Amino acid sequence: MEPIFAIEIKVLRSRGNLVAQIHSQLSNAILQGRLCSGTPLPSSRLLAAQLDVSRNTVLQAYARLQSEGLLVTREGSGTIVASIDTLLPHIATTANLFTRISPHWQHNKLFAQQIPAPIEFDFSMGIADTSLFPFALWRRCISRQYRKMETRTMEIGHPAGQPGLRKMISGFVSQSRAVSCNPEQIFVCSGAQQAYVLLAQLFIKPGVTCVAIESPGYPMARRAFVAAGARIFDVPVDGEGLIVDAIPPEVNMIFVTPTHQFPTSVPMSIARRAALLQMANQRDMIVIEDDYDSEFRIGAQPIDALQTLDSQGRVFYVGTFSKCMFFDIRTGFIVAPEWAIPHLATARQAQDWRNPLTTQLALAEFMQTGELRRHIFRMNRIYEQKYDTIVATINRIAKGILTPTLMLAGVHLTLDLNQKYSAQKVCNDALQRGIKLHCGSEFSVTPDIPNQLMLGLGRIAQHNIEPAIQRLVDCIR
Numbered sequence: 001m002e003p004i005f006a007i008e009i010k011v012l013r014s015r016g017n018l019v020a021q022i023h024s025q026l027s028n029a030i031l032q033g034r035l036c037s038g039t040p041l042p043s044s045r046l047l048a049a050q051l052d053v054s055r056n057t058v059l060q061a062y063a064r065l066q067s068e069g070l071l072v073t074r075e076g077s078g079t080i081v082a083s084i085d086t087l088l089p090h091i092a093t094t095a096n097l098f099t100r101i102s103p104h105w106q107h108n109k110l111f112a113q114q115i116p117a118p119i120e121f122d123f124s125m126g127i128a129d130t131s132l133f134p135f136a137l138w139r140r141c142i143s144r145q146y147r148k149m150e151t152r153t154m155e156i157g158h159p160a161g162q163p164g165l166r167k168m169i170s171g172f173v174s175q176s177r178a179v180s181c182n183p184e185q186i187f188v189c190s191g192a193q194q195a196y197v198l199l200a201q202l203f204i205k206p207g208v209t210c211v212a213i214e215s216p217g218y219p220m221a222r223r224a225f226v227a228a229g230a231r232i233f234d235v236p237v238d239g240e241g242l243i244v245d246a247i248p249p250e251v252n253m254i255f256v257t258p259t260h261q262f263p264t265s266v267p268m269s270i271a272r273r274a275a276l277l278q279m280a281n282q283r284d285m286i287v288i289e290d291d292y293d294s295e296f297r298i299g300a301q302p303i304d305a306l307q308t309l310d311s312q313g314r315v316f317y318v319g320t321f322s323k324c325m326f327f328d329i330r331t332g333f334i335v336a337p338e339w340a341i342p343h344l345a346t347a348r349q350a351q352d353w354r355n356p357l358t359t360q361l362a363l364a365e366f367m368q369t370g371e372l373r374r375h376i377f378r379m380n381r382i383y384e385q386k387y388d389t390i391v392a393t394i395n396r397i398a399k400g401i402l403t404p405t406l407m408l409a410g411v412h413l414t415l416d417l418n419q420k421y422s423a424q425k426v427c428n429d430a431l432q433r434g435i436k437l438h439c440g441s442e443f444s445v446t447p448d449i450p451n452q453l454m455l456g457l458g459r460i461a462q463h464n465i466e467p468a469i470q471r472l473v474d475c476i477r
Helices: 017-031 043-050 055-067 135-151 163-176 193-204 219-227 270-283 338-349 357-368 369-398 422-434 460-477
Strands: 071-074 078-081 186-189 211-213 231-238 253-256 286-291 314-321 333-335 403-404 411-416 454-458
Touching: 017 078, 043 055, 043 211, 135 357, 163 186, 163 314, 163 357, 163 369, 186 193, 186 338, 193 219, 193 270, 193 286, 193 314, 193 333, 219 231, 219 253, 219 369, 253 270, 253 314, 253 460, 270 286, 357 369, 357 460, 369 403, 369 411, 369 460
Parallel strands: 211 231, 211 253, 253 286, 286 314
Antiparallel strands: 071 078, 186 333, 314 333, 403 411, 411 454
16 A cells, blocks of 8 residues: 555554554654654544554544644644654764864855845845846746757757857947957856856965955955965055055955946056056966946946956956846856866866856847847936936935945945944944945955945835935934
8 A cells, every 4th residue: 555645654563552653653753854844644544544553543642642742633634743843863063073164164154144124225235126127028038948948958068158148248248348358258157156266266276376355345256265275365445446556476366346346336547457467467467357237337438348458368357147137147257268268167067067058048049139238228227317316315415424436337336424423333223224235344354444335226216215315314413
């Protein structure tokens, strides 16, 4: 006879006390979590027939489990497992096994945590505004690829990416980000974070490689390099971006966000760009250029990327579609010298082989039909309107307290806070008042922290900006 639920119960008449045998096996299954809370048990008549015992034997076992709080009977639902804490063995936390974990991972915590306070006005950074994204058109692109999958065998796919998508990305970055490249230089990956990890695997020798990172700067890039064993050197930024002269002589790899510095928003000046490339050439350094959101520009043409100005093939340009489409697209890319693509592919194959082909093919179609470019054009105006509203509101009600910095690209802006006030305290107070924003201390590990507030434009609705800024000013005063 087939089992009537997932737990196998055996009763042996030779061992006597059938009620105790049934009770023991069900009790252990519940306490060990093999029968979860809410799981319905078979009727006493059905289980009795299954076990070839009297129905009264099963009823007695059920009654004993109910008296212990392990089962409950609900009208219309029959007998179900009660809501209890399971007593699973905590093997993984045994002290001796915990020490086997690499020291780097023993005490690291997740970077982004859920916020317990209710948020009314959300200025979170790094999140795209999806209110106008053409999801219906995107669904059609995805559906077409799944329909094709039904009628033909999908190719295995190369770790560097599907050729059609690489071609589309090459044209996209050349027009929208002033990047000079061909499709053979494009490497498709699962977001910018995987790009950092892959580049770290290729170029960082544990305990030897010295990496310079902007301070304040992007924490998740730093984490990738630290995890790979790099020696980190934090280099300050000012109104012209990374201070090139402050890069220590032992550095042989640089991570930089020149077009829209994260998080201060300032663009790196042309003079600094030229100086950085000159230094990289003289010292034989690798440069990782992260251009995470500069397809959105405020009244300006794209500034030439470091990759475009690079004449020696030492700049690795990282981009992502998470900011111009939606976060869950989880598709990024590296524009790399052609000699590096096979090595990136080998490193990628050791992780997760490649991005899903259906997503790659759908994205290539979405770009080829012009839908991505049209969406970026629409959203550029939306972000510009949000930026203008923030600036106008601050100039009207918070002069002398908050000063917006010039924003030429991207989807977040920075506010200089009057030195009389603490940006960290303002952030904490604002959170208690239902406003989510950021401050310089979140992105810096050095004592020299800019007294600034950072506001993302993705999650805040246009009509909420003025009341949000008014409440923020009330938190400061």
